[in-house]
Amino acid sequence: MSTNQDQEGANYQYKIESLIQPIRDDLMSGAAEQALRAITLYQALTAMVKDDSLDEAKETLIVASKALVDCQPAMAPLFQLANQVLLASDQANDVPSLIDKVDQALTAFEKRLCDSASKIADLAYDLIEPGGLVFAYSFSSTVVSCLLNARARGRYFRVVTTEARPSMEGRKLASRLAAGNIEVIYTFDNAMGLVLGNCCAAFMGCDCIASPGVVNKVGSWALAIACRELNVPLYAFSGTEKFVSDERMFEFEKHERPGNEVWDAAPKGVAVLNHQFDLVPFNLVSGLVSEDGILGESDVQKYASRIDVHEALRI
C-alpha cells in the first residue's frame, strides 16, 4: 500500500468514526430512531466511495457496518440494516451499481420502518378494551405510539406501568402517556402481581427476536409468567426489522452494564449484577404484533429461519 493509500485509509476511518460517534453516544433514542440515523450514515458513505474501486468500496461498507453494529450491540434494526446493505452490495459488479443497490436497500428499509409503525398501531387499537386497563412494561416507542394513537382515535382506557429498574424507563413511559391525556397508574416492579390481575392485556416492546424467543428489558420474563398465572394476554410489539440470528440474540442476552448503576455503595463481599435483558420464550407470549399481523409461535419460527446473515456480520 502506498503512502497515499495509507493516508486515504486513515482518512476514511476517521470519517466513519465521526459518522458513528453520534449513534454510539445516544443512549436515549429508540432503535427505530437510531436506524433512521444510520440510513443517513450509509448515504454519506456511498457518496464517499464513488471514485474508489469496487473492492475498496465494499471494504469501506464492511468496516462501517461492523462498527455500526458494534457501537450499539443491543439494537437489532441496526444489525438488520447493516446486513441488508452488505447483502445488497454483494450483488454489484461495479461501483455505480453498488451505490444503486445500497440505495435501494436503504429506501426499502426506511419504507418498511415507517409502514410498520402505522400497521402495528392499527392492530394494537383492537387489542385495547374500551374502558379497560392495559399493562405496559418499560419504555418502547412502538408501544407508546400505539397507546397515544388509540387515545387520539377516541378510545378511552387507563394504563398501569412499573418503574423498570434500574433505568426507570417506566417513568418516561408514564410521563409521555400522561402528557397525551392517558390516565396512568404507576407502581414498583415487584408489585406487578397486585395490579396485573385487573388488566385486559399487557404490552411490551422488544429489543430483538430470534427462534428461542423475544429479548426485551429485564423483567419481561417475570411479567410473562405473571400474565400466564393471571390469564392476562401478553403481546410483544415489534416490526420484523428486529429479527436477528440466534447467535446475535445470545450476544444481546449477555449484555451487562456497570453494577454501580444499581447500587453505588455496595459493601465488600457483595457482587452487583446489572443484566439488561430477559429472554421470553414464545410459549409465554400471546402474539407478536408486527407489520405482517399478529404473529404466533410458528410464524415467528419461519421469519427466524429466513435470516441470511452476511459473512462479515457473523460472530
Added chain:
Amino acid sequence: MSTNQDQEGANYQYKIESLIQPIRDDLMSGAAEQALRAITLYQALTAMVKDDSLDEAKETLIVASKALVDCQPAMAPLFQLANQVLLASDQANDVPSLIDKVDQALTAFEKRLCDSASKIADLAYDLIEPGGLVFAYSFSSTVVSCLLNARARGRYFRVVTTEARPSMEGRKLASRLAAGNIEVIYTFDNAMGLVLGNCCAAFMGCDCIASPGVVNKVGSWALAIACRELNVPLYAFSGTEKFVSDERMFEFEKHERPGNEVWDAAPKGVAVLNHQFDLVPFNLVSGLVSEDGILGESDVQKYASRIDVHEALRI
C-alpha cells in the same frame, strides 16, 4: 374526671405515644426485633400503672395495645404479643397480680421468640446445600439469623438477593450477610428470573399467616410463581407467633404507604400505588419453617383455626 386526672390522662397518652413512636418510625427492622422492642414498652407501662386502680391499669394496657397494633398494622407478633398481654391482664383481680400476669406473658413470649429462632435455624441448616446458592428475599431477621448461623457452623454457600423496592430492605440483608462473611450477589427485583434458576432454595420471611396463606413483603408472590416455574423450593420462615385471624390478615393486605415514597415527582395524571404486602397462597410454598417443624398446608390450617382474639383487638 378532675383536672389532675385529665392532666394525668394526657400525660399517659403522651408517654404511650413516646414509647410507640420509635416502633412506628422504624421501617427497616423485622417483626421479631420490633416485638422485642414492644416487650420493653410493656415493661415500661407496667412500671407506669403500678399506683393506678385495676380498671385504670387495664384501660391503659388496652389503649397502648390498640395503639401498638395500629402503629405497625402489618406486624403479626405485635398483634400476638398485645393479644397475649390483654388476655393475661383479664385474669388479674388487682394491680400487683396484673403486673405479675403481664410479666409472665412477656417472659413467655420472649422465650418463645428466642427458642423459636434457634429451632428454626437448625431446620434451615439442613435446607442449605453445601456449596449451593440460596435466594433470600427482602429483610427478615429470622432468615438472616438462620443464614449467619449456618455460616458460623461452617456451611459454605452464597446468597442471591434483590433490592426489595421501594424500601430497599435487600441492601440491609446484603450488608448484614456480607459482614457475616457470606458472599452475596445482588440485583434488582425484576432481574429475579435471571438468578433464581441457579438456586437450590429460596427463603423468605413472613409478616403474618392465616388460613388463605402467607403475607409478606410485596414481590413475594412474583418470587413464588418464579420459583414454581424454575423448580426452586420456596420456604417461608416464621415462628408460630405470626399466626393471625383471617380478618386481621385482610387488614395486612390492604396496608398502603404514601405514593411519593415510590416516585416523589410523579406528573399530573399519574397515580402512584405503594402497597406493602403480597399474599402467597400455601400451594405456592414448599413449607413453613417454624419452631414446630416444617409445616405443610394442612398443619397450617390447624394453627390458623386455633387463635383466640381479645375483644379489644377484634376488628
